[in-house]
Amino acid sequence: MRILYIDIDSLRPDHLGCYGYHRDTSPNIDSIARESMIFTGCYTPDAPCMPSRTAFYSGRFGIQTGVVGHGGTGADPKPQGVSRSFDDQFGAYGLGRQLQNLGFHTAMISPFGQRHSAHWFYAGFNEIHNTGLGGMESAEQVLPVIKEWLLKNQEQDNWFLHINLWDPHTPYRVPEHFGNPFEKTPLPDWLQDPSALERHQKMVGPHSALDVGMYNGEEDPNHPRQPGSLTCESQLRRLIDGYDTGVLYADDAVGQIIQNLKDAGLYEETAIIVSSDHGENLGELGIYAEHGTADEITCKVPMIIKWPGGHTGINSKLHYNLDLAPTLMDLLGGETQEIWDGQSFAAAIVSGDSNSGREEVALSQCAHVAQRSIRWADWLYLRTYHDGFHLFPQEMLFNLKEDPYEQNDLAATSPEICKEGAWRLMRWHDAQMQKMAEFASDSVDPLWTVVREGGPFHARPISPGHPGSKEALRAYFDRLENTGRSEGAAKLRERHAARISE
Template identity: 35%
Template sequence: MRFLLVDIDSLRPDRLGCYGYTRDTAPTIDAIAEEGVRFDRCHVSDSPCLPSRTALATCRVGAKTGVVTHYGSGQWYDEPGEGHQQDPERPLSFRHLMEHGIRTVTVTGFAQRHLAHHFTAGFQEHIQPTPLAGLVAQEDGADVTAAATRWLDANASDDDWLLHVNYWDVHHPYLGITPYVDDVRDSGPPAAWPDQDAIDAQQGGTGIRTADLWPVPGNIDDEGISALREEWPFPERIADRTDATHLIDGYDAAIRRVDDEVATLLATLDAHGVRDETCIIVTGDHGEAFGEHGIYAEHAFPDPACQRVPLVVSWPGLTDAAAGTGVDDLCYQFDLLATICDASDVPIPAGWDAEPFTAALRGEPDGGRDSLVCGHGIYTFGRAVYRDQWVYIRLLHPGVFSMPGQYNDPALPEGGLELLHDLDADPHMTENLVTAQPEVTAELRTELDRWTAEVLSSVDAAGEDPLARMAVESGPFLYVDPEELAEYYAANGRTEQQRAIVDRARRYPPGAGD
């Protein structure tokens, strides 16, 4: 079997037509969904980029691999082996496929950008798109496509390969999008939320890329960052719908640009006569907030805006009976690798956390998972539990973020560092129901405690939670300095309350309220 796995950084599913979006951002991806199966509640087990792709490459959650963030001790993969021998029950996922006869290839600069050499260790071939691939803004989608099509021109007609192609362009700052902006604008209205009422309610919160005083301290005067923003300049703050729509337009146009690259990949398969014999998969490493929890154009919080990802699978001969359908079952993104194994007669290693959803691809009842626990490790440290219509969020460290009503509430456990949202009634998570739904909160709190204890007890290294360790060691401050943020607020007329929140971030220990 042949597999083309398209991995698009920062791609929200609800900005695709196949997931119900009003704009024509991704006609190619939508066409793939019409031929295959769309998973509506797929989440990454860990977010954002490095934890997510590590989970995909290992089929194990970050609390077990040690990779829960982008830096410090939380970025290093804990190889579950000895000396030169990996644990046969916990092999790297793509390497496991390779060892069972599937040639695995990746086109990406990701491993260099995040120093994630365990990721490329699973591939028989690792192709850097350009000599500078992996450096911010150096990995253009056209270069990625060119490298991928060169490989396909030489190998497409061979049997049994998996080509992973990683696009970064949907990630801010939205480069090369000018030719696509008018097309997406003309195709339909932008996302209707956040509306002006939501934007007004977000004024006064603290944190980078929030509605009030949006720029990132340390990057505000950085000439390199400023140069990247010249094509699609970010506003100084999100004060109204015009500001929010500007960001949405840039993001949507970036999706349309990458969709054109995907079309080129499919045309190459067609040219070699293997398109109808190739399984096409489209997914992403995380989403992007556009107002959820007060955050804009960033992946900074353990919630569905960041952790829910698209998963579209068109598998000739397997998805035929279910073509064009959606699956509402909960699944982890790394369940995809167990499914590829299951449908390819490759044994699923006992030490993986991944479970196959092969039945769902055939249009048969599958049931999915009863619940998911998903960790997050940049800007904030925390975990979310997804069950039924609920998401329960526990922050181990809130970073510099404060949205009205979220923190410093003595009526809430741990000073307000728990959140509960009903995603059916409140999909944008504007109301915290921790006190209004005490029974649901207690159930999901217990579920997270049980999950954490079970996962950590299965780890050889003394059962230490790497996310909690990072909260104590350094806090989630790789991309923001609280001192600089405090100075920035003081220089721009922020209130004492906002500066106090920043001061709290500097000294905040995990699990403690004010």
């Protein structure tokens, strides 16, 4: 058995043709999807990049591992303590090691471990190819390494290869010679309403419509596909086209990889999984070109699995990406680890079982904001513990069936549903704390560690020059006043007075 895991950073599923997108962004992924089981309700439990991939390979929630953010204590695993033997939990129980135990040669083509100093990401891998640019690679820089590896190993069996493609990740960096394939294709319907952009232009916070560059509206001349500020419809189109072109560029690379497998006679017998670490907000919650919340759009990921002899079709139940670890063990005859938080959905692949999945999923974000949410039925209930300078209320509620782009917060008018969401989230949290007491060296929720340390890394007033430093925040609040958002600036100054004081 050969398994190819294609990890396309920041890939939101609803911008793929096989998930219903109207733009032709993914002809090659769509061709794989026609031979696959497509999971339409798959989420990362912990966003963004580092927490998601840590959860995926460890098979555990961030609340258990301690990895929930991009800086501070929440960017490092919890010390294992006295139970730590010659090997740690990542090495002993991670997906990579379990695949090795089944006789797989595990290989990775990715700079991710170095990008985030997440060296546990490599646990259980025989072979690591760091493409060297820390996530700023475009596909033309990654493809030669992938093609060389496939050529070298085409005669070998029982390998698992993880490859990273980065092109949809901000800043949108597809080479200019690729052109703009979407310049004459309409924007998504909901963004064609000018009132949406007008409403967003009044909002405050990093990566808002007038601050796409995080805390400013500056453009980077090295990345002309990404505007610094969305002052008009043409700039909005430029941003959406930039993202979608990144998806198409990555898809073109996927097509070349698939052709290599076909030329070697390996395509039919190779299991192919297409997924991502997280999505990308493109106007949802008023945020653009970022993956900074615990919402539907940031946390939902594609999960497309072409399994030799497996079923094809659509599974719409809820899943986590970390459910893939026990699923692979079931499919390959391995053992699910007691420490894992995942649940196998192998039945969906083996027999097409449409009931294989969960009734709810809990989502977390501690890099840009400190939030947790619970997703069930048509509902998304969000609780905010640090707003990341977005003025989010403590709780938000969205009916995703009627409002998939999260524009209408129903918390004030639906208190009973909010109560149910809070109860569901509390029930999940209680279960996690009980499990933590059994398997971890402490009983500390890392979300609260992030808050105690001053907030999420990308919104923390630490050293001068950091985007979230006190000096930078004061300058940002001045910018808000100078761009017609003085009311929002006043509210932020009041809410975060202690964080910007001398």
